[in-house]
Amino acid sequence: MIALSLAEIAEVVGGQTHDIPDPSVQVTGPVVRDSREAVPGSLFVAFVGERVDGHDFAEQVVRAGAVAVLAARPVGVPAIVVDDVQRALGALARRVVTDLGATLVGLTGSAGKTSTKDLIAQVLQRKAPTVYTPGSLNNEIGLPLTALTATEETRFLVLEMGARGIGHIRYLTELTPPRIGLVLNVGSAHIGEFGGREQIAQAKGELVEALPPAEEGGTAVLNADDPLVRAMASRTKAKVVLFGESDEADVRAENVRLTDSGQPAFRLHTPSGASDVTMRLYGEHHVSNALAAAAVAHELGMSAEEIATALSEADSLSRWRMEVTERPDGVTIVNDAYNANPESMKAALRALVAMGRGRRTWAVLGKMAELGDEALAEHDAVGRLAVRLNVSKLVAVGGIEASWLQLGAYNEGSWGEESVHVSDAQAAVDLLRSELRPGDVVLVKASRSVGLEGVAQALLETGAEGEVSAR
Secondary structure (H helix, E strand, C coil), rough: CCCHHHHHHHHHCCCEEEECCCCEEEECCEEECCCCHCCCEEEEECCECCCCHHHHHHHHHCCCCCCCCEEEECCCCCCEEECCCHHHHHHHHHHHHHHHEEEEEECCCCHHHHHHHHHHHHHCCCCCCCCCCCCCCCCCCCHHHHHHCCCCCCCCCEEEEECCCCCCCHHHHHHCCEEEEECCCCCCCHHHHHHCCHHHHHHHEEEEEECCEEEEEEEEECCCCCHHHHHHHCCCEEEEEEECCCCCCCEEEEEEECCCCEEEEEEEEEECCEEEEEECCCCCCHHHHHHHHHHHHHHHCCCCHHHHHHHHCCCCCCCCCEEEECCCCCCCEEECCCCCCCCHHHHHHHHHHHHHHCEEEEEEECCCCCCCCHHHHHHHHHHHHHHHCCCEEEEEEECHHHHHHHHHHHHCCCCCCCCEEECCCHHHHHHHHHHCCCCCEEEECCHHHHCHHHHHHCCCCCCCCCCCCCC
16 A cells, blocks of 8 residues: 555544554555454454454454554554444545556446456556456455555556445445446346346446546446447446447457367457457457457557457466366366356356367356346256257256256256256265266356355365365
8 A cells, every 4th residue: 555644544534543652653564354464564444244343353463563453443552443444444545546646447247347357457467567356356345455455656456346236336436436447248147136237237337427538538448249338328428438249349359269178269459450369268258358358458558469468368367267177087177156147157158068079068057146036037048058058967056046947958958867956065066976077077157155166176176085075
């Protein structure tokens, strides 16, 4: 973080200093909410959680070197006490971002946010120091904590912005005002919470509404292939840049194909030139993510050739997102179990089929959460798609939603043992251990709450003696 004194921080957040002998002492280390991450010079933010109260760790973090605690009450050690710790954290982030002067890129969408954010970061890092959201820490706590990791050397700040309802993204943009805003898509993720795709579009579009006008450098990067996203052009005063496979896109892909291993390749076209890309990631859905990253990078002055090289060398930075591991016996495990929605589930199935050409393919799938009234139809559709794509075997794991997956497959024409419904993760592991053979490709995917990453982890524990729990 940019060094600030405790007196300055207290003024920024509207707090009172307690037990601070010298308010001129500066915070020179990170701002942390996990007491285990406290280091000399850090500021510890004390949140009250369902099971743990951060205030209880105040003495511990100061012993570890933290300069002070941002707290809701006096804690007997140096502290800045505020009425609302979360809002104080946001105010501090806004001050640091304002002082920083870096270009802030905000992105949102129903699917692909984290993968795209990781791509943007890897491309921009080739141009200048870049700070970006770790994993999916994209809410009102994770976003300001990420922003506060920026230093004087930071030139680009790439922040993923999530939403659970109307107004959430607007709030995040107030904490960290973006100059470039990217909207990837409007899909079915969290549709049960929002109440419909139009409401999701309304929420996601808050990002482009927050951008400065074009004459001040504001740029809205929008998906030309998604009508609900493209329509957001009317909601912003910023310059509009379109990406996609549409002929009308400013940044587009031509000759899209998959390699024999299921990795996307295409010809990247930008307003200043074209260049070929062959990605290390798996699945055709990454083409759209790559085009979004390319559009942002092009707006920030990178050439088509520079962008194509960076995209071709980019890796997956966040865990459990199409992580591909080949076991010693030749079985390939694709761990995509971090989360799932109808769009990402279908994309993962297509990637599985592309990767498994000439091999047996297994789709180990679980519940897609927060779909509301569309849950039955969406699970049924995924089960049917598995059959249409000729996935060798579908293993539906869990409760009622998993049974809908299996029923969809059955009604589409999956007979015999081509699809099966098992009760839990351990049952899936037991089945796969008994039936997998060298050369098979296994996709594991479900919403985060299902915890199917344990299936992938257990299957990778080859050669271990005894039972390995899928947790």
